[in-house]
Amino acid sequence: MLSLSPDGRWLELPALATAHSHAFQRGMRGAAQRNADASAAREDFWSWRGAMYRAALALDPESIEAISRIAFRELRRAGVRTVGEFHYIQHQPDGTPYDDRTVMSDAVVRAAKAEGLRIALLRVAYHRAGPGRDAEPGQKRFCDPDVDAVLRDVDALRAKYAGDPEVVVGVAPHSVRAVPPEWIRELAAYADAASLPLHMHVAEQPREIDECVAETGKRPVELLAELGVLSPRFVAVHATHLLPHEAALLGQARAFACVCATTEADLGDGLPDLGSLRASGARLCTGIDSHVITDPVADLRALETLARLRTGTRVTFAPPSGTPAEQLWREGSIEGAIACGFADAGGTVRVEREHPALALVEEELLLDAVVFSGSSALLQA
Ligand SMILES: [Zn+2]
Structure with missing residues (x-):
């Protein structure tokens, strides 16, 4: 490697x-x-979300492109070539579609390409605040009235970027709280028929699990299994609060769990059960998510260090081949690209052999040192 x-x-x-x-x-x-x-009783994910909605409400096509370029430029400098953009700001702040319905998606795609990234534009479906609750004012610009409106936009995006090797279009039901079960089933069937990536926030917060059980009698991954969602093209983002049998359902389908460790720490989401996910055969990849820190090496290292924190042990898994550091790099590179619908990593990244961070490191331990003692500051595109 x-x-x-x-x-x-x-x-x-x-x-x-x-x-x-x-x-x-x-x-x-x-x-x-x-x-x-x-x-407030306490600050948590939900109070952070209020601040995030205020930021989202202020955006227009020009500003989302300008901010995205900054985010993507920093990612590119940190050694990233491929981004999965979970894009949910579709419409004007009051929910009225723009005359050009995909203007916000196009702005984000343009930003990625301008900064040298390949992008999977994961067009989000969003419909409600939660089971039985209409969208809140801050959510209106994420929302569509029906699945057909979502899929018309996905069709338009697929047609526009067909033949562009740097762009994949995928489908993303936002979460079990924001999308009703019948929508999830339809969106998954569409993604299946067209062989598109299907990404979804899954079990980031305990409250959404409680609400899912109350609405459907099932925990989120149990519900997704029943709806026909799980497949090798499915990416469960976060997968933080799964029970072992839910990890097993992901593993049986060879689906991905995308752990976004830096953001999850910032938001106080909780620790994923990486041991159950690995043991079940689920595939792992990483996400920058909120961009609170841009260090994708820290994100891939966390696929091991979070398991150490949770279990009080070290070197918590034996990869199918090679070393743990090689497996972690694979998950932070090729596996993430596959989760985004690309066939390979799309290029290489370089580290200076004489960088001070690698002084005194034996030749055969260089990748171990990059993964466990390095940061993205070592990497050059
Ligand atoms: Zn997210």
């Missing part, structure tokens, strides 16, 4: 991929890190 350039100056590795991104949230960096409401 790691090779040395002919002149011996550079270590070369497959370029990184980040399979779950909300590029506009790059505009929130430094924000929402103080107690915004002294009267």
